[in-house]
Structure formats: C-alpha cells, structure tokens
Amino acid sequence: MKNINVKTSKPYEVRVGKGLLENIAREISDLKKPEKCMIISDDIVFSLYGERVKKSLTEAGYTVYEAVFPHGEESKNMETALSLLTACFEAGLTRSDFIIALGGGIVGDVCGFVSSIYLRGIDFIQIPTTLLAAIDSSVGGKTGVNTDYGKNLIGAFHQPVRVLCDTDTFNTLPYDIYTAGICEALKYGVIRDGDLFYAIGNGDIEDIVCRCVQIKADIVENDEFDHGERQLLNFGHTLGHSIEALSNFEISHGHAVGLGMLIMTRACENRGLCEKGISNEIEKALKSFEIDTDISYTAKELASFAMSDKKRKGNKITLVIPEKMGKCVLHTISTDNLEEFISL
DSSP states (O other): OEEEEEOSSSSSEEEEEEEGGHHHHHHTTTTTTOOOOEEEHHHHHHIIHHHHHHHHHHHTEEEEEEEEEOGGGGOSSHHHHHHHHHHHHTTOOTTOEEEEEEEEEHHHHHHHHHHHHGGGGGGEEEOOSSSSSSIIIIIOOOOEEEEEEEEEEEEEOOOSSSSEGGGGGGGSOOOHHHHHHHHHHHHHHHOHHHHHHHHTSSSSSHHHHHHHHHHHHHHHHHHHHHHSSSGGGGTTHHHHHHHHHHHHOOOHHHHHHHHHHHHHHHHHHHTSSTTTOOOOOOOOHHHHHTOOOOOOOHHHHHHHHHHTOTTEEEEEEEEEEEETTTTTEEEEEEEHHHHHOOOO
C-alpha cells in the first residue's frame, strides 16, 4: 500500500493498494470510532462490494446503514441528493457519524455534496471503485450535482477525511469505463508530466494512480478553491462537457474529456500556441485504447454548450493550453471568440 498526503485546509490521506476492501474498518479505525455510518452507493457497485464493506464495519462495531440509488449520470441530480439526505435523517446520523461514498465519480460527487450540507457538514470517506474516480474526482473536495443548465452547477467544496483506493476494484470494470479513467490519466501527463503520459498503458496501475493523485494533490494544495492554478485540471473539460451533453451522455465523461483535449490541442497548434505534434500523440494514445476519435459536432455546437460551463466568468472563459507535453498554461478569451478559436 502507498500513501499520499493531501495538505488542504482539512488535510487527509489517500491510501492506494490491493485488497483494501477486505478490512475497511482497519483502514478507518484511527479516524472514526465505531458509531453510525451510512454507505452510499449505486445499484451496480453495491451489488459487487456493498456487503463486503458492510460486514467489515459491522464486525468492528459500527452501526451501518445503506442508501443505494440507480447508476448513471441521470441520477446525479437534486432529487437523488434529497433522497439521500432523507436516508441520513431517518438513520439519525449526527455530526460525530460519517458517510462512505462507495463507487465511481457520480457516487462520490453526490455523496460529497450530501455530506457537505447535511447538518451543515459531516465527515465522509471516499472509496473510489473506478480508475477515473481514484485519480480525479475522489481527491480535491469538489462535490456537486447536475442541473438542466449544465454539469456540477450546484455543489460545494468539501474535502473527504480519507480516500481508500483498492486497485482490485478495477478488475471488475467494463473496458469502456476503465478507458474513461485512462483519458483522465493522460490529462495529468499532458498538463504536468510527459513521462507519465508515455507510461500509461505500460506502467504498473498502482504507480500510475499514485502519480496522478500526487499531481492533483500538489495543484490543489496551491489553489484549493479553484481561483488559479487548479484550473489546469480542467484541460479537456470545457469542450468535454459539451460533448457529453450533445451526445445525451452516451459518450462518457472520461472519453469526452479525451476528445476535448484533442480538439483543444489541435486548435492551439493551428494558432501557434502549442508545440506541433502534441495532438497526434494524444490521438495515438486514445486510439491505442480503442477510443473513437471521430468528432461529429461542429464548433458552433460545442461553443454553445460551453456557455453554461461554470468556469465562465462574465463574457470571459479560461482555456487550458498545452504549450508542450507536460506543460499547460491558462489562456483567457472572450466567449464570443470561442467558436472561432476551436474551429479547425
């Protein structure tokens, strides 16, 4: 097992290794005494791991409740959040109790949001079961739900008290879900570590997870509340969110981010803002994981959906520009110019 410390306003530890689910109680015993806890998960993940986690905690003396919602992006909304809050009230959770987010990014985001507003904030523990959640959404404290106006537009910054990443859970992932996480890993390589980019697909998955988490921890520690450097983590996301919406979420978040990185890098190369050849490297990496890189949406369609992106400030939007492999910078443009900027 490997540990990464995240030094935010509420410091916590990310533990990465195999077999952590076998004794979750041992992994949290130094944090939380055997009181009440609520496991929040989706129907697929709970069927795989829920009873195992529940058994470990119950045998250690915790009083365990569970709240399970249907999997999928369509559940990431206020209705689900309200139902989970109701479950917490009915269980009688107090501020000394805690919530466990058992699942992928959707579960973690919704659970984190619920824990941030229940009793004005109680502790929660992230147990990510997808590669994408392990390296990205489980770390950094961003929580939220979607609305008809866009993704993650209602939420809060609320750091977990611990993240437990059992890499054995990746073995049950469908290939397309696994490669969605690969796209986020490639993002970390482009923005901060070229060696990481080229190691993905060949290196040890535990080492890759740890390197991605360390990069995110370093950035978040410098800019916890997303006013500057943390926006580098949005590489591929502005257009990725547009691609998700335009596909009616048939294209997953991770794959959409991969395509968003590709479009943005091509646009930057065409404008002399990026070292030539980076887009080819990104496209080659995506194709090596059987990700379709054909993009059927127009610049006008992509720019239109990007107008609801939460990163927009007035008539300005900040783009992440890859100057070269392993180094990205922030570049602010007028929203009126976004369509022209990404037109190829």
